[in-house]
Amino acid sequence: MTPLVASAVLNPINSTLIAVALVPIGQAFGAGPGRTAWLISSLYLATAIGQPVVGLLVDRYGARRVLLGGASVVMVAGVAGMIPISVEWLTGVRAVLGIGTCAGFPAAMAVLRRRADEIGEGVPARVLSVLAMSSQTVMVIGPTLGGVLIALFGWPAIFAVNLPLAGISLVLTLLWVPKDTPAEKPAERIDVAGIALFSAALLVLLCYLMEPGIGDLWLLAAAIVLGGLFARVELRARKPFIDLRMLAANGPVLRTYSRQALSFLAIYTIMFGYVQWLEEARGFAESAAGLLLLPMSGIAVGAAALSGRPTGVRLRLLLVGAALLAGSVAxxxxxxxxxxxxxxxxxxxxxxxxxxxxxxxxxxLYRETPAETMGTASGLFRTAQYLGAIVAATVIAQCYGGHADSGGLHRLAVVLIVTSGLLLIVTAADRALVRAERRERDRREAV
Incomplete structure (x- = not known):
């Protein structure tokens, strides 16, 4: 578990360290919230596109190779981020970080699934809880850690910290992740056309979402056209990048992606938008704003630790929606x-x-996904999460405009109330969650 956790946490820690650095980076280069929002979105854009691609590479080439390549890319990006050229340069560095940190989660899920199948275990709920709790821990302490690093060394430290973190991940992977077997090498050609069209369609769509407007509707039209071409290619491919027929027939997985996207739209809106409001409207220093998120950190880690059971999933998901709705109203x-x-x-x-x-x-996701596609499905799971994150960055930029004030915070609240209400409806209407609970109870009783 140790190398898997070390690799999987690289993405969430990079996604949250930036939260308290937006203001000082903006001040250093004379950039407002509209430009610094791209520091958030560039990593999520690269991750949203890269996760299913990397997941496919995990399924074809094996987890160890992908983990080693990802850690190497992260170390290179960490060095580049310490060079203070411009906001645009740092935006590019964040995109490279997004690509490099894609490896951890799909590789970990694939290794866990293979191990569980080898020993005849069902859902490894405790192990999934450890993996999620580790990511949650670094994700929620990210703003606090970022505030401390900035106070001590300045904002370039949030990039430099990737050198030791990725180095540890690389060494642990070499030591403890089993070598990929020859059977994991690809027997068939990778669907390059499908990957290219998927990436292009998602890139154009997310560029529109970042700055939506009447004058940019051509981007939305282009995304629709590219999406149609992607669907046509995948439906004709003998070994498609994403099996659209199987995905369309798997309603529980599609609804899981929807819940993940809606949940993290709200969570990332708070993580970044709330911190900006604390710094600009309330006048807290970066370190103080990070410390004010410690209750969020502690509660999140504790909740993840107590979630290590394969039963009661539907109740926990309903509680997620209720907590988000209550917080949004407040x-x-x-x-x-x-x-x-x-x-x-x-x-x-x-x-x-x-x-x-x-x-x-x-x-x-673990219950409803075939073992041979776990890497790709896990990549799409993270894509859904980061789609929510990118929309969150757009919402923050649109609601705040040039300054994070209380009026903008209230506009954020209205968006979050709608999002949380929709999440509750999607969860309550999903009868597959009830059936999955029954199957799991029957399996455990039989054991």
Missing amino acids: LLFVNDGTALIWLLVLAALFGLAQGLTSVANQTT
Whole structure:
């Protein structure tokens, strides 16, 4: 588990370290929230496109090769990030980090599935809980760690920290991840056309989502055309990059992707938008703003730790929606004079949702996905998560405009109320969750 955890946490820690660095980086280069929002979205854009591609490489070439390649890319990007050329340069570096950190999650899920099948185990709920809890831990301590690093060494430290982290991941992978067997080498040609069309369609769509407007509707039209071409190629391919027929027939997996996207749209909106409001509207320093998210960190880690059971998934998912809705409504009443204790309580509410959602959705994905496509399916799972993150960056930029004030925070709250309500509806209407609970109870009783 150690090398798998070390690799899987590279992406969430890079996704959250940047939260408290947006303001100082913007000040260093004279850039407002509209430009610095790309520092968030570039990593998520690269990750959203790269995750299913890397997942396919895991399925074809094996987890060890992919993990070693990913760690090497992260180390190169860590060095490049310490060079303060421009916001655009750092945006490119963040995109490279997104590609390099893609490897951890699909590789870990594929290794766990293979191991569980070898020993005849069902859903390895405790192991999934450890994996999710590790990612949750570094994700929620990211803003706090980022604040400390910036206070001590300046904002380039959030890039430099990748050198030791990726180095440890690389060494542990060499030591403890089993060598890939010859059977894992690809027997058939990879669907390059499908990968290219998928990447192009997603890239154009996300570029539109970053700055939606009437004048950019051609981007949306282009994304639709590219998506249609992708579907046509995949439906005709003998070994498609993404098996659309199988995916369309697997409603539980599609709904799992939807829940993950909606949940993290809300979570990332708070993680980045709330921190910006604390720094700009309330005047907290980067380190103090990171510390104010500690309740979110503690509750999220504790909730993830208590989620290591294969049963009760539906109840936990309903609780995620309820916690997000309650926190979003409370956000409407936050202003420049709100007492510190209520700001901490608000962060804790969103932490509860964050801690529960990943383990519950990962468990559902594990149950409903064939073993031979676990890498690709896990990559698409993370793509759904980062689609939510990219939309969150767009929402923040549109609601705040040039300054993160309380009015913008209230506009964020309205968007989150709609998102949380939709999440509750999707979860409550999913009868497959009930059937999966029954199957798991029957299996455990039989054992």
